[in-house]
Structures are given as structure tokens and as C-alpha cells.
Amino acid sequence: EIQMTQSPSSLSASVGDRVTITCRASQSISSYLNWYQQKPGKVPKLLIYDASSLQSGVPSRFSGSGSGTDFTLTISSLQPEDFATYYCQQSYSTPWTFGQGTKVEIK
């Protein structure tokens, strides 16, 4: 099983800040990496797939990068609606696995 480890587990930031979340896979997963946003009481929403491809309708302030074992999700200018929990997920091999999540809170 491929382990996905996100850091940090939580962070506090202000509106307008640049935020970076990292995700590390326990073995190479090429670019089979997706990012999701989940707000309390809501279902997850896809932001990025294939490590760096922006899902249609997602604001351009979200971007992803990386390949192999190390990946990042960047929010270039944090907006009020971006306060949520973010998950990475690999589809390189079953069992598909998620990171433990990164909660982005208001400073």
C-alpha cells in the first residue's frame, strides 16, 4: 500500500496569503496525484488532477506541481472561501489512498 503523507496537518493563514501544502508518497507514483477540497458538511471537490491539471471551473489561484514522490498544492492568494481541508490522493495503484488532510484555518 502506498502511504500518502501531507504536511502540515493544519495551518493558519490570512486572506491574501500564499499557501503551500505538500504531499509525499511512500514510493513513486509518477503524476497519478489528485487534490481535493472539503468544507465542513460538504462532499469533497476536485481541484487538481494529474498532479498539475486544473479541473474545469476551479479558480486559477490553485495550482499543483510535482512528480514521483513529492507534490505541492499552492493557493496563490488565499480567499475567504478557501478555508477548508485539503486532501491529496493517488490512483497509481490499488488500494487508492488519501493523505490525512491539511486543515486551512483563518489567522
Added chain:
Amino acid sequence: EVQLVESGGGLVQPGGSLRLSCAASGFTFNSYLMNWVRQAPGKGLEWVANIKQDGGEKYYVDSVKGRFTISRDNAKNSLYLQMNSLRAEDTAVYYCARAKAFLTTSYMVGYYFDYWGQGTLVTVSS
């Protein structure tokens, strides 16, 4: 409009069984790999199982192997999860999720979850 509607959750005693259903509409159901993903209260997301378009291949997370069975009925546009020998640690919201295929930069096939149901809560407790 794509819709996934789960049902069948509830309170069950440890060792008991439940069958979850997911009714799909708004897309060609038999063209998609379908999944169950769960989320324990206050915890993160955990992929549980998936099933290929024709039902011929099924995969499970180790913690449910031998206890859970995923199936689909393409004629009824429905996905199922039969859960037996339930444990307290199976308590979670169970989501039905569609997996969309994409070509990676190296021309291999990857998947992401593009549509999710609203979930059904399963509580395992005496």
C-alpha cells in the same frame, strides 16, 4: 445533471450486516469505474472499494477484504456495497463516487473522483 444518491445506512450492532445502494443518473453508468469512499466522524477520507465498468474486476482496501462486497447492476444504474461482520471502526459516512479516467503526461491512465453522492451514515454500535 449527474446525480449519485446513496441509501441503506443506519445503526447496526457489531457483527451485523448492511447493504448500501447508490442510484446513478445523468450519465452513461456502464462507462465508468465506480467507487465507495468512507469518512469516519471527524476523520479523513478512505477509499474502500471499486468495480470496473463490466463488474469483472473489483478491488478493496485490506481492512474490508472478506467482509465487504462491491457489485453493480448496469441495467438498473445502481452500485451496491454488501457489508458483513461489521465492526465499530466501520462507522463512517459512506460515499458513492464516480471515477473519471484521464491520460497522464506519460500516456498512462489515471483516475480521479469527479462526482460524489451526499453520503449515507453507517453506525456500528451496541
